Amino acid sequence: MTCISTRAIVLRKIEYGDADLIITLFSSDQGKLTVIAKGAKKSRKRFSGVLELFSTLNIVTRESRGRGLPILQEASLIYPFVNIRSGIEKTAYASYWSEIVNVWMVDGQKQPGLYSLLESCLDALDQGHMTPDILSVFFQIQFMKLCGFGPTLFHCTACCQDMMETQSPYMAVDIARGGILCHNCQPKSFSCQNLSKGTIKLLQWMEKADAVRAARLRPTPCSIHEGLDFLESFVPHHLGKQLHSLTFLRQLRAVSLNRHVC
Ligand SMILES: [Zn+2]
Numbered sequence: 001m002t003c004i005s006t007r008a009i010v011l012r013k014i015e016y017g018d019a020d021l022i023i024t025l026f027s028s029d030q031g032k033l034t035v036i037a038k039g040a041k042k043s044r045k046r047f048s049g050v051l052e053l054f055s056t057l058n059i060v061t062r063e064s065r066g067r068g069l070p071i072l073q074e075a076s077l078i079y080p081f082v083n084i085r086s087g088i089e090k091t092a093y094a095s096y097w098s099e100i101v102n103v104w105m106v107d108g109q110k111q112p113g114l115y116s117l118l119e120s121c122l123d124a125l126d127q128g129h130m131t132p133d134i135l136s137v138f139f140q141i142q143f144m145k146l147c148g149f150g151p152t153l154f155h156c157t158a159c160c161q162d163m164m165e166t167q168s169p170y171m172a173v174d175i176a177r178g179g180i181l182c183h184n185c186q187p188k189s190f191s192c193q194n195l196s197k198g199t200i201k202l203l204q205w206m207e208k209a210d211a212v213r214a215a216r217l218r219p220t221p222c223s224i225h226e227g228l229d230f231l232e233s234f235v236p237h238h239l240g241k242q243l244h245s246l247t248f249l250r251q252l253r254a255v256s257l258n259r260h261v262c
Contacts, residue, residue: 002062002063003060003061003062003073004030004033004059004060004061004062004070005058005059005060006027006028006029006030006033006058006059007027007028007029007056007057007058007059007078008025008026008027008028008030008033008056008057008059009025009026009054009055009056009057009098009115009118009119009122010023010024010025010051010052010053010054010055010057011024011025011026011032011053011098011099011101011102012024012053012098012099012102013051013053015041016036016041017041018041018042019038019039019040019041019042019043020036020037020038020039020040020041021036021037021040021041021051022034022035022036022037022069023035023036023037023040023051023072024102025057025059026098026101026102026105026114026115026118027059027115028112028115028116028119029110029112030108030110031105031106031107031108031109031110031111032101032102032105032106032107032108032109033061033070033107033108034069034070034107035059035061035069035070035071035072036064036068036069036070036071036072037051037072037075038071038072040072047072047075048075048076048077050075050076050077050080051075052080052085053085053091053094053095053098054081054084054085054094054098054122055077055078055079055080055081056077056078056079056081056119056122057075057076057077057078058074058075058076058078059072059073059074059075060072060073060074060075061073079119079122079123079126081094081122081123081125081126082126083125083126083127083128084122084125084126088252089132089252089256090125090126090132092245092248092249092252093125093132093135093136093249094122094125095245095248095249096136096243096245096246096249097118097121097122097136097139097143098118098245099243099244099245099246100140100143100235100239100243101114101118101143103239103241103243104143104147104239111146113146114143114146114147117139117142117143117146118139120211121135121138121139121211124211124215129211129215130211130214130215133224133228134214134217134219134224136228136231137202137203137206137219137224137227137228137231138206138209138211138214140231140232140234140235141203141206141207141231142206142207143235144234144235144238145207149178149238150207151178151179151180151203151230151234152177152178152179152180153179153180153200153203153204153207154204156171156179156180156181156182156185157174157177157178157179157180157181157185158174158177158181158182158185159182159184159185161182161184161185163180163182163197163200166182166183167183168182168183169196169197170194170195170196170197171183171194171195171197171200172186172192172193172194173192173193173194173195173230173233173234174192175193175233175234175237176237178238180195180200193229193230193233195226195227195230196222196223196226198220198222198223199222199223199226199227199230202217202219202223202227203227203230203231205217206227232246232249232250
């Protein structure tokens with residue numbers, strides 16, 4: 001009977017029956033795995049309470065006898081990331097990134113670069129190395145680059161004019177085409193998102209940076225806001241799915257904004 005021993009992040013868990021949990025994990029060398037943790041719901045002692053969302057674990061699984069899900073045999077903690085789960089804003093961002101990965105990945109398909117990105121972003125979120133909003137810009141732009149559908153940001157997606165050659169301080173976004181449009185190529189009747197040159201430069205820079213260099217960056221609040229608006233439209237469009245966690249994240253931001261206005 002095949003056993004797998006690997007390092008994995010808990011992306012999702014749902015209750016199954018009276019006693020069990022079905023857990024979706026993202027593994028460093030096995031890709032996405034869905035397993036059943038027997039007895040985990042009934043007794044926290046069964047897995048020592050380590051099966052928490054976003055935790056990084058060492059796990060051992062074995063095949064089930066029939067056609068059922070693989071069975072989680074053992075799980076031990078590498079990183080608990082407790083600071084993420086103790087704050088609603090950090091939880092909302094981690095849920096959004098986990099849902100993106102869960103929707104994108106197919107069971108058993110390896111993507112070690114994406115695993116490293118998610119684990120390093122969860123670590124930075126937990127440690128507070130970057131604010132959650134800047135980190136989310138970094139995560140999304142890096143995610144798209146790794147998955148091969150990064151936006152075209154250096155030139156117009158229609159006529160290929162270099163972005164730096166255009167006089168306009170803003171460029172239109174065409175999400176379906178996958179990038180920016182110069183002033184000449186933007187349909188006149190087209191009501192669309194715009195990105196300032198400053199935000200486009202931020203996204204270009206974030207796409208090339210690693211997490212350490214990105215943590216030193218101090219973008220303007222306006223660039224972060226514009227960048228997030230763009231990425232949170234672009235990523236779900238290219239995944240072909242509305243993301244529940246994004247709806248919650250937006251509601252949370254609206255509540256926070258109202259509180260500041262009041
Ligand atoms: Zn153009």
